[in-house]
Amino acid sequence: MTTTFPRTAPSTLGIDARGIAAFLDALESTPDVEPHGLVLLRHGQVAAEGWWRPYDRDRVHLLYSLSKSFTAAAVGIAVREGRIDLDATALSYFPELDADVTDERSRRIRVRHLLAMASGHREETIARAEALDPSNTVRGFLLLPPDEEPGTVFAYNQPCTYTLGAIVRRVSGVSLVEYLRPRLLDPLGIDDLAWRRDASGAEFGYSGCYATTESVAKLGQLYLQRGVWEGERILDEDWVAAATSTQVENPAEANPDWRQGYGFQFWMARHGFRGDGAYGQFCVVLPEQDVVLAITGQSLDMQAVLDAAWQHLLPAVDAADADGAGDDGLEARLASLGLPPVRGGRLPDLAAAGPFTGPELDGLVFTHDVDRWRATIDVDGGTLSVPVGEGEWAVDGALAASGAVDPDGTVLVDVRFVDTPHLLHLRVDPGTATVSASWATEPLHDGPLTLRRPAD
Incomplete structure (x- = not known):
């Protein structure tokens, strides 16, 4: 089943097209920022969308850590189905590891701690976990004693999400994609989503998901709608509320939009909340404005992308002087987007x-x-x-x-x-x-x- 968002002129949705154009200007002129695709929704309708050739609407894009938000959705659905208990320990889902995992803090890591990147470790553990057990990342992770009590400290930590994916696979008996297909992907009309797998055949969970820019926007819209899609409840409302609010503080993060707190595989931001991934993959949700912004790209300066959104897009929503004068020009510009080819002379023999x-x-x-x-x-x-x-x-x-x-x-x-x-x-x-x-x-x-x- 394919569902697409209705497309409406920005001014009809209360957005000044000049602000969207200024946002495009910023993306295209800021050093270390390269956009590939953009979908801007308001009230569940497309206010603007465009892809910079050679990227296009129908092509999937590697999401890197934005994959985590899809993994979290699988956990949320499994919680709704009674398959996963947020207050159960991670170890309880892997009883075969019970004798190996002897550290008391490791044994107290709960599912909700994994979701909040609050396993108690002070830093990333993926390399150490894989070194401890190259064939079983979950075992390697649980063998690493946390530095602090689980739930008390934030550290962006890939094995937390990997373990969440492994728990979903364990309780469902199928892969993450197979589990999500009838429960999330088909209802939302996400036809093309694939996931990179490790040597054991398991999806990375924390990365490796490939999806279109519109699919990212659909995930954001689902959370904006508090877990309901076309009248069907997919995620519990209390799950959405917890996932999109601060579960652990992270004031030590360097950039302002990365130190506003962390939910369940979502970052809190100066405005709204978001999932994101390396090199500029974004799912930004602004509940107060009823807006979702999905971006794919190759950007080293991810804070600059959000800065541009706050500077140009946010004021354009319900702007006092908004009118339809810029709608047609914006539509033409969005249709003509492209990344510059290599410039120079003709190729020799x-x-x-x-x-x-x-x-x-x-x-x-x-x-x-x-x-x-x-x-x-x-x-x-x-x-x-x-x-x-x-x-x-x-x-x-x-x-x-x-x-x-x-x-x-x-x-x-x-x-x-x-x-x-x-x-x-x-x-x-x-x-x-x-x-x-x-x-x-x-x-x-x-x-x-x-x-x-x-x-x-």
Whole structure:
């Protein structure tokens, strides 16, 4: 089942289009901010939506830690079904580990502590947990004695969410996606959602979820509607209230929108609450304004994205001087969004100059396909093949590329992994037949060959 939001002019929804345009200006001009997709809802209707080519509406995007909010929804549904008790200990769901886990604090970690990133550990434990038990992350995590009493200290800690996912799988007997499909995804009309799995076959839970920008907006709208979707209750209202209010204080966080408190896999913010993920994945919910903002992107400065929202979008809602004068211009702009391709001169005969070698790649070969170049990249024991657009992005499956010649004769090729935030820069020297490669943003748990939507 597919459900989509009605689309309405911003002014009809009480939003000044000039504020949305100013927000777009800020996203496109702020250093270390690169938007890929945006959906802005008010009163459950689309006020603005757009995707920066080569990204598009129907393509999923790696959400990184925004995945946590989908995992939390699975827990909330399992609580509603009576499968999970928030006050039960994590260990109680893994009785086979009872003899191994002897630390009293570890034994007192409850489900609600995992949800609130309040296991009692003072810092991230994922590397230590996986080192303690490479085949069972839950066991490795529970073998790490908390530094403080569970529930008393905040630390962003991936094994908390991994363990939540493992509990859902344990009580349901199916994967997270299988559990969510009839209970959340189908009711919301989320047709395409996939999740990266670890070597044991378990979804990461804390990361690795791939979904469209609109799907992110739907999750936000569900929470804005206090857990009800088209008359059907999916999450209990008291669950939503707890998930979206401070369960543990976190005043030591560096950025202002990250130190407003933490709920159940949601951050509190200076305005409303949100789920977010590395490199600019956002699900921002503003209950007072009845607004949801979903953003996907490749942004290193995530605070700058929220600053721009507070500076430009928030005042545009119910602005005293709002009118419909800017609606048409905004609609045209949203339809024409795009990330700039590589600029420069026409590509030379790269087939004659190659093959190219370099320290980061096993090899690079260019061939000419009818009217454009194609790059074949050997990396990590596998091969990537992508057409290279000149003055545009050429898209093939989960890859897009653009290339040009720099004034110094260097060939520049940018390869975008368009199911993810990531961009690979290639610098090719035709004179020496060498190539160097660098990431604009470093992938956190994938290599070039797996930077795409995983198979179901």
